Amino acid sequence: MGLVQTKVQPLFIGVDGGGSKCRATIYSVDGNVLGTGVAGRANPLHGLAQTFESIEESTRLALLDAGMKESDSRLLVAGLGLAGVNVPRLYQDVVNWQHPFAAMYVTTDLHTACIGAHRGADGAVIITGTGSCGYSHVDDTSLSIGGYGFALGDKGSGAWLGLKAAEHVLLALDGFAVSTSLTDMLLNYFNVTDALGIVENLAGKSSSCYAALARNVLDCANDGDAVAIAIVQEGADYISEMARKLFSLNPVRFSMIGGLAEPLQAWLSADVVAKISETLAPPEFGAMYFAQQEFNKSLSV
Amino acid sequence: MGLVQTKVQPLFIGVDGGGSKCRATIYSVDGNVLGTGVAGRANPLHGLAQTFESIEESTRLALLDAGMKESDSRLLVAGLGLAGVNVPRLYQDVVNWQHPFAAMYVTTDLHTACIGAHRGADGAVIITGTGSCGYSHVDDTSLSIGGYGFALGDKGSGAWLGLKAAEHVLLALDGFAVSTSLTDMLLNYFNVTDALGIVENLAGKSSSCYAALARNVLDCANDGDAVAIAIVQEGADYISEMARKLFSLNPVRFSMIGGLAEPLQAWLSADVVAKISETLAPPEFGAMYFAQQEFNKSLSV
Numbered sequence: 001m002g003l004v005q006t007k008v009q010p011l012f013i014g015v016d017g018g019g020s021k022c023r024a025t026i027y028s029v030d031g032n033v034l035g036t037g038v039a040g041r042a043n044p045l046h047g048l049a050q051t052f053e054s055i056e057e058s059t060r061l062a063l064l065d066a067g068m069k070e071s072d073s074r075l076l077v078a079g080l081g082l083a084g085v086n087v088p089r090l091y092q093d094v095v096n097w098q099h100p101f102a103a104m105y106v107t108t109d110l111h112t113a114c115i116g117a118h119r120g121a122d123g124a125v126i127i128t129g130t131g132s133c134g135y136s137h138v139d140d141t142s143l144s145i146g147g148y149g150f151a152l153g154d155k156g157s158g159a160w161l162g163l164k165a166a167e168h169v170l171l172a173l174d175g176f177a178v179s180t181s182l183t184d185m186l187l188n189y190f191n192v193t194d195a196l197g198i199v200e201n202l203a204g205k206s207s208s209c210y211a212a213l214a215r216n217v218l219d220c221a222n223d224g225d226a227v228a229i230a231i232v233q234e235g236a237d238y239i240s241e242m243a244r245k246l247f248s249l250n251p252v253r254f255s256m257i258g259g260l261a262e263p264l265q266a267w268l269s270a271d272v273v274a275k276i277s278e279t280l281a282p283p284e285f286g287a288m289y290f291a292q293q294e295f296n297k298s299l300s301v
Numbered sequence: 302m303g304l305v306q307t308k309v310q311p312l313f314i315g316v317d318g319g320g321s322k323c324r325a326t327i328y329s330v331d332g333n334v335l336g337t338g339v340a341g342r343a344n345p346l347h348g349l350a351q352t353f354e355s356i357e358e359s360t361r362l363a364l365l366d367a368g369m370k371e372s373d374s375r376l377l378v379a380g381l382g383l384a385g386v387n388v389p390r391l392y393q394d395v396v397n398w399q400h401p402f403a404a405m406y407v408t409t410d411l412h413t414a415c416i417g418a419h420r421g422a423d424g425a426v427i428i429t430g431t432g433s434c435g436y437s438h439v440d441d442t443s444l445s446i447g448g449y450g451f452a453l454g455d456k457g458s459g460a461w462l463g464l465k466a467a468e469h470v471l472l473a474l475d476g477f478a479v480s481t482s483l484t485d486m487l488l489n490y491f492n493v494t495d496a497l498g499i500v501e502n503l504a505g506k507s508s509s510c511y512a513a514l515a516r517n518v519l520d521c522a523n524d525g526d527a528v529a530i531a532i533v534q535e536g537a538d539y540i541s542e543m544a545r546k547l548f549s550l551n552p553v554r555f556s557m558i559g560g561l562a563e564p565l566q567a568w569l570s571a572d573v574v575a576k577i578s579e580t581l582a583p584p585e586f587g588a589m590y591f592a593q594q595e596f597n598k599s600l601s602v
Binding site for chain 2 (some may be wrong): 045046087089145148149151152155166167171174176195199200202204238241242
């Protein structure tokens with residue numbers, strides 16, 4: 001099979017699976033990017049078949065991008081960073097997959113994002129995009145906080161900001177709370193005139209539909225809307241507290257990742273902002289690095 | 302067709318469609334129950350095909366229960382009380398249905414519940430079950446409050462109580478809030494030991510899965526758990542305020558309907574509780590009554 005038959009030095013592929021897309025990057029042994037492919041969502045929590053399909057498709061595209069053949073996936077040692085695999089059942093489902101790689105190593109998307117952010121060094125990350133979660137890895141100790149998904153958790157995330165804003169506006173339109181510019185923003189956003197119009201646009205929709213409102217909620221807050229300020233500040237306070245919990249492991253570096261990382265900064269506590277370092281590499285790098293470490297361990301056994 | 306060809310005095314059927322089941326009752330012109338049938342969910346918001354299927358099935362069972370033939374649906378003047386038909390698009394979809402009845406009249410489940418509760422008289426109702434909403438009808442004026450669905454609205458409902466409890470417990474397990482007996486309750490309920498276990502049982506689940514937790518949250522509150530008390534009181538305060546808004550139309554009667562109507566009473570304001578009257582008839586009666594009124598109007602035109 002693969003490695004032995006071909007007698008080729010293995011290449012590594014890092015795969016970052018997420019709720020909206022799956023990105024795969026092939027690296028040489030010394031960490032140079034050879035090719036990249038992007039496919040649809042790959043979140044085991046929302047369907048294994050689609051996850052595997054997206055991993056295969058992004059791998060195929062990365063191989064073509066690298067000037068290789070589709071069948072060359074057998075030459076690749078793969079690292080997969082996936083949401084949901086902290087649930088033992090889902091981890092086992094992914095590990096049991098008849099994958100197309102020479103070898104496959106699986107961990108959480110949080111873990112690979114953290115490895116990437118610090119280029120393999122220990123550290124902590126908070127991801128605030130559609131969802132929110134925190135992860136710290138120091139020596140052999142790791143700490144994972146939040147990330148329980150919409151609408152159960154993910155406080156301070158884009159979807160959470162959108163949901164809290166919509167909740168408040170619906171209460172305001174029924175006369176239970178004061179209407180502010182946030183109410184006008186939401187009605188205008190959906191081009192509707194009443195609560196039912198909002199409900200028609202949001203009922204049963206995915207977290208990304210709610211997260212699409214986050215920028216506007218932040219704009220309202222930055223413009224001084226009292227309701228928006230209260231929502232954004234509550235979310236940001238949670239993120240600040242999450243950061244302090246991650247700091248309890250004394251990570252050398254701390255990064256914030258995701259679409260809300262930058263706009264939320266103005267609302268975080270100064271002690272947290274002071275500790276933010278830029279991310280050094282993307283999650284795919286982290287996934288590749290993880291695979292490399294595990295692969296080398298397996299050789300040295 | 303139907304009425305003219307058969308020259309039979311029309312019978313009426315009242316259909317109460319809901320998120321978990323659909324109940325149909327055939328009444329004689331003078332309001333006696335001839336037969337009843339129950340089928341699966343019939344909520345247009347969650348699928349039209351299933352809604353129509355459940356209405357047909359409950360009608361079929363009601364016809365058999367009444368000792369009639371399936372084809373006798375052509376003799377029935379139907380009243381349908383359905384969730385979601387306050388959304389104009391869904392109302393039109395239902396009205397356009399090639400239904401099996403002699404005639405069909407459609408209104409919201411809130412409206413038919415209100416007519417039923419007061420046996421055709423004007424009045425107000427609050428429904429607190431899986432969801433929550435309020436409705437008041439006096440003369441030609443009606444007022445509808447809430448009912449925007451899980452997780453966007455439905456404050457004070459069973460699903461809302463379950464969601465708020467789960468949210469708090471997940472925060473507590475991450476160290477963001479104090480753990481109380483509510484935490485133990487939820488862990489024991491799902492027979493799990495940590496936050497991930499709870500998430501595995503609730504992520505992506507329907508509102509009824511959350512509502513199933515409501516009784517236990519109420520038990521915790523009644524046993525003095527401070528967190529549960531705060532959640533239940535916030536929900537109950539919203540329901541009390543909703544009642545006062547409904548009272549602004551000066552309804553002669555006010556009833557509370559749904560699985561949480563009774564257990565929530567202890568948490569409502571005394572001025573609201575003092576106004577509660579028992580329900581006089583079920584929503585199917587209201588749907589039938591509505592159809593009868595509309596049918597008579599159509600004859601007198």
